[in-house]
Amino acid sequence: MLNHQQAAKLGQSIDPVTLTVIEKGLQQVCSEMDLVHEKTSFSPVISEAFDRSNGIYGLGDGRMIAQGELGLPIFLGVMQETTRCVIEARDDLEDGDVILVNDPYLGGTHLMDVKMVRPFYYRGKLWCYLSNTGHWPDTGGMVPGGFNSTATEIHQEGLRIPPVKLVRRGRMEDDLVQMVLANIRVAEERIGDIKAQIAALTAGARRLTALLDRYGQDVVEAAIAELERRSERMMRAHIDTIPDGTYEASAFMDSDGVVNEPLEIAVSVKVDGSDIEFDFSRSSPPCQGPLNSVWATTLSAVYVALKHIFPDVPMNAGCFEPIVVHKPLGTFIHAEYPRPVAGCAAEVSQRVMEAVFLALAKAIPDRLFAAPAGTSGNLSLGGHDPETGENYIMYYFSGGGYGGWWNGDGLTNGCSTIGISKSQPVEILEQRYPLLFESYALREGSGGAGRFRGGFGVSYKLRLLRGHGKASFLMEHGRFGPPGILGGEAGAPNRISISQKGRAIEPEHISKGEDFVLGPGDTIEVNTPGGGGYGLQAERDSEANADDRLQAYYPDHAGAA
Template structure:
């Protein structure tokens, strides 16, 4: 291993060492993710992987690395969290851990709680470690925090500014008590807190081992080189996109409070190896919880481009060719006290959809039709008289991806802003007083096309005992995911409630909260399918025969149930 210096006085690490350090940094984050997952009490983290861990620059907060199994949407968000932590605590002590969930300070919604820790090496701070875990409850109007009728952030739950949960390795019991006293099922949250702290410790140990082996100069030079290479790789890929302006729109069913859709308007400019994203024509700030924080809006752009350029190594360098115009005055730039519980799970996916639709005009050979585009947030909170305990269940489900230039869309895929998976039915029935009566492929949901979209799913859950409160924050209930190049839209989202033997309507189609359930009441959800790619008339006969043989489409109209 050696470091040479080129004519521009830039340190260059040899190729083998560079590759080893690159993979080691990513492996450290992945090991943190696994530790976080295995030690967590909440099934949404331990089973569904709604968490992420990363390494960030000690001075700038720039992302250095993120693991393979962390949620991509947290990638850019935690970069903003790191920067805000540096601004408040420019000189963290060894052993300090900062906790924060304030959406307006580099965050998403209140349920995503972040922790930040400085790693010291030979007595000096060298980098920041950060992680995010989705807590199933953070207080607020309804169990789970997805209060669709919320019109201010205080109604959504406890807002924590950056504060030191641990000081020089000792937990601040007063801060801990304040947090646990203001949330539901606090004993479970304490386990999740310890899991996040443990993951940061794992990362610190591995960082020190890396620096012991290669030294600060070599690792720092390698990181700088990796950032430069990611930037150059993105610029090369962007240069393949024809210069010009491309416009698109995507729509959110409603904000959960006011009837009427929200519009995301994008003007995407491609020029000289750079992309400029301008969302300033989007809808004004809304009263309901679909406003997006600035950190989430930025992260949505990064994740969308990662879908289009999957070969690019993620670090701060790959963001440099992207210019995002701050969409101030729109619902994509939330300011206090706007509610934001739907921003990371729903609004982020509409932002990505707008980007996909815009770039499909320029590079259809690298794009795909719209995916199902909703996390399908379903929370159920109540008391189980048999187990004599309160509970909070947070559940999300998969759907269909859009058809693409070389094949049909993925069926029952994870939401596009993350890699979290649906929790196993057996775990749900073991932990909560419910019966999952159905979990099946949603036939007829795929958008038709030369390459059809993937299929959504149907699931039906029935409450067995006790009383509970159900809330839903979903999307694509009014309009299905659109196809491209003549492809048809996928089926839209559908929620059905059976309460007291009668059907209950959801006023906002895909959003509603505070529904009281009794034993025997049931929830039925049908998730969207993906849009179709290309004209359905061009689909080959063999694929059509397979579709018919498998019973994927029961009628001539391919997007009706």
């Protein structure tokens, strides 16, 4: 195996065609892992909504070599940290082993994002690690689906798994599997998801072996070193275009689900040449409820924010080199045991990104955009279906508006800013669960006004048809709508309404709540946020204003009159 200097020297001599083919080959290995994971999973949240990711990670520190284009961006930094923690925790890994882990404090997110790490051996020697993540709709805990909005410690949120051997020398550890399944509400669905993740890693090992056989170990290692060097150089070139200085901004969470007060994420961004530093030390202290964020998630959120701003930079460990994120010790975005963290990956991470966007908009407004919806809209519904005689858990997330940008209106009904996941088709959900979507539409008028308005959120209403179910919500941007920039207005905030026996109820914490028991005919209605506006509404093109009126997007909005 080449050392770093040898790999770097050889990498510079590889012709551009071969380098590109190897780069795409590594990505294809990961993307095929994604597809196997998707097509063989039992849970609709993975098979239909793509809430998963697969990647290749290096020896020693688990540095990211490649991640599939079909994987969730938030796992860019998270799985690198997960793999590093597994390497540190387990020095007994052998060919054919697979490690199972979901511990948030060991490079994780929330308990529902379950990771697997497989050491990859090539010609008898450990060469790298293959890792993946899949969102399991349930890992036990106080509420079906795991999105408990009132948890005050991690043990209330579900089963916490340290790095343990799920597969030993190619053989699944049945005792461990039975222990895991005994702590999960819908065990028959989870075993399918477990085998799907293992199958994805197996496919990755087969394809990576073929790639190494074709080009040779030395050439592939050299190509990886060169790809890292080029990615770092490109990221530095982008950062170097940001004017030197310190830029500050804040974003706010609605509440932690327990104490009904906002939480602040305050960031200070220092740009010095081609280096960039992020300091979140002025953020709110650790909170009682499940809106704390573990370090791996906070770090990854910064990486993904910069990926949104500079989308052309290839993603590998090299692009992270110019980025320094100081650990925000003593704040709610550096959670330590036993702080609850159910909302960190889906919600807090997006507010971290929003703070970064708002700060850098002061420096490079011509490359930024107003705040997006910034919530995954986590909705869980669990119960018993008397028609099938089976228990069920539905986990659903929805889209929202993106912010207006320097050359156009924001995207309508876009996915969350941490992922590429799509909302599950309502027809699939209606087939699997005892419910009916009575309506699903764009939330017209929800985009913040501006020279370029924000995109629209969505509105949907579902009705429970039979049996009883228990609903839980963990969403955001209900107290504050996504802010605009350069004088643009905020997008419409999130709104949730539950109807129980004809009586309408709104959650006390606006965007969060749990244990809402539904009977036949009861409904849940959700209106997701629109994106913020970019620039002053008075500067909006007259034809665009006329089109807004024609489409009746803003029937009651004075700015569009």
